[in-house]
Amino acid sequence: MAVKAKRPTDWRKRFDGAKPPKNVVLHTDFAGIKTGTTMHIASPGTIANFIARIPVGETCSIERMRNELARKHDAQAACPVTTAIYLKVVAEVALMDLAEGKVPSDVVPFWRVIAPDSKIAKRLSCDSQIIEHYRLLEQSSGG
Template sequence: MNIRALRTALAIEHGAEMTCPVTIGYHLRTVAEAANEDLERGMALGDVAPFWRVVDASTPTTSKLSFGAAFVAAQRKREGLER
């Protein structure tokens, strides 16, 4: 699922016409940073929120992550999400 599909699904689920792209980006970044902190504390990759399934290395949100886009790109490649 990409960000556009996530925004559409959330809007439909909550009976809205659309969602705010800035708010979605803000919350995706929060989830990604929290997942990274969990990984740094030793949590298994399978136990963190798989945010990389929504964002990709070219997403503006990814460029703002404290740990960079390389992790996102590597995970997407590992899961076959990148061609």
């Protein structure tokens, strides 16, 4: 029996085809968030917009991003699971754009949120040194 080859992920399709953001009230505990909490479920677009507003040379933790997204969307928390998934989607689209010749200033600067030594960095299609490179490049440009 032959093993079926896995097709590569179409990151742009995942970005464009994602459900719109919404708030939900949890009926059970989920990912460390308690029952009754209003939780924001973002979209790749809302995450990309958030990252694009981080000033050049600055970084933001994923936790801080989640907290700010929740606050901005009148929720008590932001979903850690979908945030991580959509952050990866945003990063992979940016990596594709860079590979196709776009300059760093024309892509979503995911390196401002994804730390080189983070779990999510290890799951990206690039080496963590790429993230370090873009962070250093921005710092040396004077922000």
